[in-house]
Amino acid sequence: MSMTLTTRQVGDVTVIDASGRITLGEGSTAFREKIRELTASGNKKVLLNLADVNYIDSSGIGELVSGFTNVTNQGGAFKLLSLTKRVEDLLQITKLYTVFEVFDDEAAAIRSFN
Amino acid sequence: MTQDSDRIHTDIQLDSKLESVDHGEEIVLQAARAIGFDEDDIHRIGIAVRESLVNAVTHGNRFHGRKKVHLRVLVAPDSLTVEIGDEGPGFSKDSVPDPLSAENILKQSGRGLLMMQAFMDEFSVTPRPGAGSLVRMVKRRHAG
Numbered sequence: 401m402s403m404t405l406t407t408r409q410v411g412d413v414t415v416i417d418a419s420g421r422i423t424l425g426e427g428s429t430a431f432r433e434k435i436r437e438l439t440a441s442g443n444k445k446v447l448l449n450l451a452d453v454n455y456i457d458s459s460g461i462g463e464l465v466s467g468f469t470n471v472t473n474q475g476g477a478f479k480l481l482s483l484t485k486r487v488e489d490l491l492q493i494t495k496l497y498t499v500f501e502v503f504d505d506e507a508a509a510i511r512s513f514n
Numbered sequence: 515m516t517q518d519s520d521r522i523h524t525d526i527q528l529d530s531k532l533e534s535v536d537h538g539e540e541i542v543l544q545a546a547r548a549i550g551f552d553e554d555d556i557h558r559i560g561i562a563v564r565e566s567l568v569n570a571v572t573h574g575n576r577f578h579g580r581k582k583v584h585l586r587v588l589v590a591p592d593s594l595t596v597e598i599g600d601e602g603p604g605f606s607k608d609s610v611p612d613p614l615s616a617e618n619i620l621k622q623s624g625r626g627l628l629m630m631q632a633f634m635d636e637f638s639v640t641p642r643p644g645a646g647s648l649v650r651m652v653k654r655r656h657a658g
Binding site: 423424455457458459463465466468469486490493494495496499 | 560561564619624
């Protein structure tokens, strides 16, 4: 039930593959730490793959927003890939669907950073 | 409204700890599954209940060791009613900033009430007799 985060590099884009639940507590803290680690080491092109995330609570949504603002405030870009229907619904309800750039195709997402 | 046919499934007190959130959510989801809600509705109910329990523990009782979260679950053939009470200072949902407004859209917090209202068919917050707030949420099972 907990969340796992794996990062990989595709060119100069860092892809974070998330799976599990992003909720108050361990899940949202781990995500925050990961974004902090990436921005501190100069990775400013971040693509978050949510294909295996079915459950995000308001705390998790807050961490996505925080990640977005942290990366963009440093001149970078933070985009989302492969939303499940449930996560897409949450972003629609919270009107964040219009804030994030969202992609279904990883190659197209990677190209969009350049 | 609660009907005479509603049966009390659960009426318990939980400690003001985050562990209680998972426990309370699972209790409500067991009741929802027994009623026959589909998986999408189970997901919506779970998030709404989770948000309310987190609010009760963190904003209401502020993790106070002696304050309890009161969880009551009522079941009927086609509906689920969840009541979550805290022993905090109380709040009005009108005092919570609109998370959809331009100035709040990028704030890190403040979306819990919005999600509860979006995912449940009825939602209300009233003063809890004695102290605190009582959130009452109803989800109806739709035919088909």
